Amino acid sequence: MLLYLVWLLPLVGGVGLWAFGPQLKSWAGPIGSALVGVSFIATLFLWRDATAARALDVPLGSWLPGWSFGLLLDRLSLIWTLIITGVGFLIHVYSIGYMDRDRAFARFFAYMNFFVFAMLTLVLSDNVIGLLVGWGLVGLASYFLIGFWFYKPTAVAAARKAFVMNVVGDIGIMFAIFLIVAKLGGIGYGLIFANVGSAFTPHELFLVCLGLFIGCAAKSAQIPLHSWLPDAMEGPTPVSALIHAATMVTAGVYLVARFAPLWSASPDAQELVGAIGALTAIAGAILGCAQWDIKRILAYSTMSQIGYMIMGVGIGAYDAGVFHFLTHAFFKAQLFLGAGIIIHALADEQDVRRMGGLRKQMPFAFAAMLVGVLAISGVPGLSGFFSKDAVVYGALQTGHPWLYAVAVVTAGITAYYMFRLLFVTFFGAYRGAVDPSDLGIRHPELAGTAASPGHHPEEEEPHPHAPGWLMSAPVAILIVPTIAIGWLDFGSNSAWKQFFAGFFPRAADAAGAAPISEAVSTLLVLLAVAIGFAVAYARYGAPAALRGAIARLRTETIRMPGVLVNAYYFDAAFEALLVRPARALGGWFDRTVDPHVIDAGVREAAISAQWLGHLFRSFQTGLVRAYALTLAFGVACIVAYYALAFGGGR
Amino acid sequence: MTVTALVLGPLVIGLLLYLVPREHGGIARLVAVAVGAISFGLALYDPAAGDASVRWLSRPFAASFHLGFGPVSYWIVVLLALATFGAALAVTGPRSRALAAQLLILQGAMNGVFLAKDLLLFALFWDLMLIPVFLVLVEFAPHGRTAWKYLIYNLAGGLALLLATAAFGYLATTTDVIGKSLPAGTIGSVWGAWIFAGFAFAFLIKTPVFPFHTWMPETYAELPAPMVAVVSAVQSKAGLYGFLIVGLPFLAPEMARAQTLMFALGAIALIYGALASLVERDAKRVVAYSSLSHLGLIVLAVFSGSNLAIAGAVVYIVAHGLFSAVLFLALGAVEQREETRDLARLGGLGARNPKLAGALMLGALAALGLPGLAGFSGEILILTGLYRAGFVWPALVALVAVVLASAYMLRLFQGIMNGPEVPDLPERRDMTWTEALAIAPLVAGFVLLGINPAPLVARAAALAQPAPPALVSVRAVPEDSHAAGAR
């Protein structure tokens, strides 16, 4: 029963705040936050049930025989539920401060609560249809929140793009459901996992995994369905922190981990997922080096980090992948909320070229960002170090040296662009007053400097200022797990490994085949990180670099390769290959085929009827004597007929 | 008694409304709202109402004035009552009396179509239901030819239907057959093909399905919003209903023989409608073309012969009725405020009309198949059924249409509600409570149906052929295998 509460409280909040928001005024924020907080506490009470030998499974109802729905809280969904409600609660509290001056304060919290509900539906469902329902609803919540400032055309376009690309993922999952129902007749996880071996041929199993993975790729921004994520940064920053960093985008990781028995039975699918994860990791990291918008840098880093997770769960290192999700949820939320403090203080300035030197004015934000950057870069002792190390070494353990190499290189690039972000933002002199063109910014209005009308209606204060306690407290709380949570997975028999002992199918153990020990691997990763840091320091952090910062940023902006600026031209390719042809064909149907082909056929029929009419009309002369003659002729014909037919016979 | 009242009540009251003085349109509207509400209540109160039957003809074949609830028609009648209620609430303007009266006549005639248990009666009500739409088009449509196009297309279908019914009656010696079964071989294969062709022609035009659809965008765009809400919600289902209650039980071999052709037409309609609504500028025509696409999916389901897909088709028929009525009513409210339906001219209304934006959003979400709403539950049942029955390619084509649906529905919504506010649009107040009251029951309907379509699915099982196999077969589920780790 408590599980119903966990699940439905955010829904109550979502619907209630949506309906009664205008009456609740500034109470909407605290109420919305409290509901998620209660949900979190209730989940903690369910810990024992979830980790019992038989996981908690509550039935909900049934559509058809075999199509019954229920809520399932086991170890995997427990981790996710805790992150969703826990980190979700902190971000809700933060939003009370961040969104305080927005007109649609209540609507924002309604959407956020609705998102939490949708995400819980996704992870708590015990069947594929329920999963798909959650999958679709989080897409909707994401759509609402990306397009939250719906008077901005860029936000509207970004929201639509995110939704449509996510529907592409949805149909992938639908396809998997077709196969599952066609083979098994039911939709429950229990039924599916019990029949993995017997019901599917390897080819079918691969197709099921492929369908599911299309869903993952769309939701978790994996290549080639990633391009919506950077655009999604049009939403308010707390949204980016909750949805597009900590929880929703990691749903793909959940999906692969949830369907681990399927993946483990289909090595081809594992290879595919591992490769795409690694590719996304490195591609996202490289793009992160070419961005100037603070949130887009973080977005590409999210894409890259999810690439790590997907690679981990793809190759069979499930607990490592899930662990990276856990740590990432903390440090990425931390980074986004830190960035949000800066953006909020600078009146929606997001371009790092127009920041600089904020270390002194905003020491708290600096501290928060520093911890986040250290964690994501994998500096020893912080959370990111442990989880990334586990994933990277997992690649080697399961016999994927190429993926391992990519992962190590990516670690170096990650350190580079994150420290670049840190140096450009916080060191040197403040550049907010510098003419944008001196920094190489040609169209300030397009460069993410969101001058959103109506957002801050009265005062515009581009002074860096300290955040209120509502914004700083959640960030301060997040610092703790960002630093410490990694120690859960310290050592070969860690708490984390025990927690998931026997939960995931064991990877077909190529263990022992690893050519180097874990310690050597760790040193290699650290070496890459050190190189990344050193390059970033030399380019942006050293005293000499700081003095010439303006000129350097200018040349770098101008010389940035087009392939990076345009994110490998994925959007252009989609536009040219899919969107334009579809629109052209639709226009042809609507404006040519309908009126001039199909209707032309109908018109021809009408015209021939008209022609017949004209023919008959010519008989109608209006001359009485002509009619009489016709009549007489007719009579003569009849008489002649009878005369010929019967007259001669007598 | 109930069923007779559902048919004759609205018809008679609709005609009597013409006695109300022209300037008292408000009274006529209230009466229509009341009739809608009462028929809804009546249908819910008495779902097990007995048939009403009076012998009518005995030569050349037996025919009766026979009305009664059937497994599918019950829900369509409920849907129609809801749609009429909402539409009547949305009636405004100087010519309210005519519109309210014609709405009731339309409701009565369509109740006749769906409740008829006699094929001849079905065919007669079929033609009767064209008249109110035609008259309203004559009075309200800006282009005179729209009315004639509607009438000629649909009368051509009606004529084919009548001929096919006559031939059917001649062979079966009775037309009082709906909901019953005939001895095998009553309709030989030679005549069967012709009879099926006649029925199919009428049904395909009415639905409509490519290439008989060109009357539809014009009619939908030019009908006043309340009328088009009812027409697209219910009248467009008459053809599909016909396939379900005439085609499946009596002409199954012919249905099977026509399968390839119908799949082709359905699939073309599916993609054709989706692409056309992706570029159409007139908001009502966007929804019209989307209907072409959605109904194409139901055609696929009906001809698949899969029980799962047919159950899905029944769910989707009702779901589409609910959400298309919501969409047209919301668009009507938009048009009434801004005096245009051109997406290129509209924009940014959401800021001043948040409730209206919410209504349109909900309709659009149901239409694009958002999981959790009725459109999805129908869609997933149909698609799963198609795939399960071995129709892999149609299922894949339909998946593409699902993606397109999200693109054009969001384009419609965002084009009207989002973006910067357009300065030269008239500024009006947000949704009134009557508008909200018109839309709310429909929205509640598709939310409930999305959460649990089981009642419809159960009824649809009764449609299945003589010995319905279980809708899905379930393998034995081993105990305690719920968690991934329990292997």
Place this chain on the structure above:
Amino acid sequence: MNVAPENYVALSAVLFFIGVVGVIARRNPLIMLMSIELLFNAANLALVTYARAWVNNAGHIFAFLVITVAAAEAAIGLAIVAVTFRKEPFVDVDEVSALRG
């Protein structure tokens, strides 16, 4: 006195022929109406002749019917002629073609 039916029939045919020629050849509406009367009466004569020859009253009854119709026809025909003539005086039916399609 017994006259053979053939003679009546022959007379009827002659009358009918005269009527037809009258309708087709003459242009004066009144003459045309009179010719139509001739046609009717030719038919009547034939009907009555056969009725008598075959001892069957149906022919007589038909003749009455024809007489009634002829009366109606004459009334309506004359009315049409009168109305048309009042609008535009004419002596030639070929000048009247208001019903031309």
